[in-house]
Amino acid sequence: MTRATIAVCCTALALAVATGCELKSARFQATVYETRVPAKGIGAFDAASLAANTGPAADLQKALSACGKTKVLYQVDQTVNLAEDHIRIGNREPFVTNTRRTERGPSISTIQYEDVGVIFQIAGKPTGAGLDATVRVEMSALTDSAKQIAENVRAVTVRSIQLGHNGPIQLGKPVVLVSLDASSKDADGNAVAYVCRMVFSKPAS
Secondary structure: OOHHHHHHHHHHHHHHHHHHOOOOEEEEEEEEEEEEEOHHHOOOOOHHHHHOOOOOHHHHHHHHHHHOEEEEEEEEEEEEEOOOEEEEEEEEEEEEEEEEEOOOOOEEEEEEEEEEEEEEEEEEEEOOOEEEEEEEEEEEEEEEEEEEEEOOEEEEEEEEEEEEEEEEEEOOOOEEEEEEEEEEEOOOOOEEEEEEEEEEEOOOO
16 A cells, blocks of 8 residues: 555545544524613623623623623524524514593403514534534514504504624633614613524534
């Protein structure tokens, strides 16, 4: 057997081993936050500064809370198929559209329900440094405002949010995505921001 033949055989064996060990799934952890950002803090609220909190999720939540009132909306921790996967979390939220008094005195409220939630769409492939992945996050959330659609009938406004990442991801290192609507403020004049922190890592053996 010549040296060239040995080299070809070794290369083929290495490729076979690499293919067999190729990462086909990953642990996907994601947390979606809502933060009410005062007008004076809008300019400093960006993904780059928030991504500096590369420690535990609690560190990012602490940083967000320093920017404004913050709450966790959704959390995900599960194994995903890197070829393509889809996660949906949602519920039906009640809201009052109308309240009226009866002739006998008690008030009667009309309640409707709106579907809200988050969808994660994931597709990626392993690389030497981690993953090359496309992640799409689509979310709908109820706002504090409502519009008059008929006499004594109001409909709540639903905010739609889309976040995305397309490119390299290092395993174990958080990626932070931010959506900040500075034109739509709550009753206190704060802008509403949605922040998604996500981490890919090797699945548990």
